[in-house]
Amino acid sequence: MKTKQENIFSSKTLSYFLQLAETMNYTQAAQILGITQPALTQQIKKLERTVGAPLFFSVGKKLHLSDAGATMLAATQEIYEVLNQATDEIQRSTSATSGAISVGFLASIEDSVFNAFIAKYYKMHPDINVNFRMMTRREIWERLENNQIDLAVMYLPDDSIKNWKPYESRTIFNEQLMFLHHDDVLAGRDTVSFNETVDNRPWVSYPDDYFLAHLMREMYKNQLVTLPKPVAQFTTPFQIAEFSNRTNVDTALPASFYVAHKNEITAEAASFEPAINFELSFVFRKGKDQIPRIANFLDELDAYLAEEDYLSRIVKDSGRMLADSNK
Structure with missing residues (x-):
């Protein structure tokens, strides 16, 4: 019994x-x-x-x-x-050059830099198995909580998470949200006020429960401006950009994604005034960065970005991908 x-x-x-x-x-x-x-x-x-x-x-x-x-x-x-x-504790005694590393990657983030780095990392450490999964924010937090992923790559600050006590974060890149439009009046402008983005303009955006949608709502609220109701919502920046291209509706996307795919986007880009800033960061349970293979992975990514910064690598990698697609 x-x-x-x-x-x-x-x-x-x-x-x-x-x-x-x-x-x-x-x-x-x-x-x-x-x-x-x-x-x-x-x-x-x-x-x-x-x-x-x-x-x-x-x-x-x-x-x-x-x-x-x-x-x-x-x-x-x-x-x-x-x-x-x-x-x-058991894994801290394991090797730095063998084993598995599980990374949860927020699906709304431009991933070209990480794809290039992981390919390089594999060549240097073929006995490390990197499991790289695209996830929603909820999936990331569930898997962090259950210790099913070692590292999460996501946007911060995330005020929807109330209990940060078990976690640590490490900034990868300081990001900015860009306003993408098809308005001749705003053409050539480096910055656009929040009021200028809502003049009877149709929008396409992320779903309401996504980080960037939440960030947009808070910023517009703080500026006492009503955020336009989207005519369509998509979960990835590729879908949003393609819909904007086909319909000429406005949107907002991370600067890194715009830089990476500028040649494929028909809209013009301008910074919001005031700027909408946030961070691309690693999030992990406390102590995870002391596990040898994970510490080595993080250190080598730091060295990789020290050689050439995140945004520069996005430009280079996107240019290489575009050239390959035209062959």
Whole structure:
């Protein structure tokens, strides 16, 4: 017969509980977990029977953690933290030139510099397996929390994340958002005020829950200007740029992406006034940069960018790709 502890920790019960505590929505949690809602409900009820108390309660349609649920959440997070620390401690004794490195890369970021660096890194360290995945912001944070990726490459500051205590960050590049337009009146301008970007202009943008969409809303709000409602939304800068090319609607994209694909974009670019600045950064759990292979990866990327800065490499790599495509 299984003990109470074995019942609690069996299967994926705790991961199901954590996901539900994160979303506070059975349907959404079940979709993320890839299971049916009844299966999730069954696992939560099983956990509640084991601990002898309800973990959630509802007020209307809104789900809340009970006192017992809050206690279970804190304990579960501590358990995962201990396991993550143990994993990292073991890996600190491993080799700097062999093993695997898992990198979660925000899908809305221009990736040419990292593609070029990883190719060079492989040639120098063929025994290192770099697993490079394009992800949404939510996917990145879930995998960081569960220690499923070693490094995340994403935009900061991200005020949607409330608990930064377990994490560290390292700036890669100071980025800026550019206004892309097809207006002859604004042609040749280096800067454009927020008011000048909303004069009955149709927009294409990222989905509302993406970092850059959130950043835009906050900046326009701070300037007391209403952000135009987009006529279309896409998850990647390539899709946004292509839609803008085909329809002549305005948009805003990171300067690095514009520089990389300037020859393929028909819109003119100008900086916002005041500028919309943010950072491209590594984010990782505390101590991850002490694991030899990860420390070596970060150090060699620093050296790579010291030889030639991030923006210069984007220009070079995009030019090389364009030349290759024309052959």
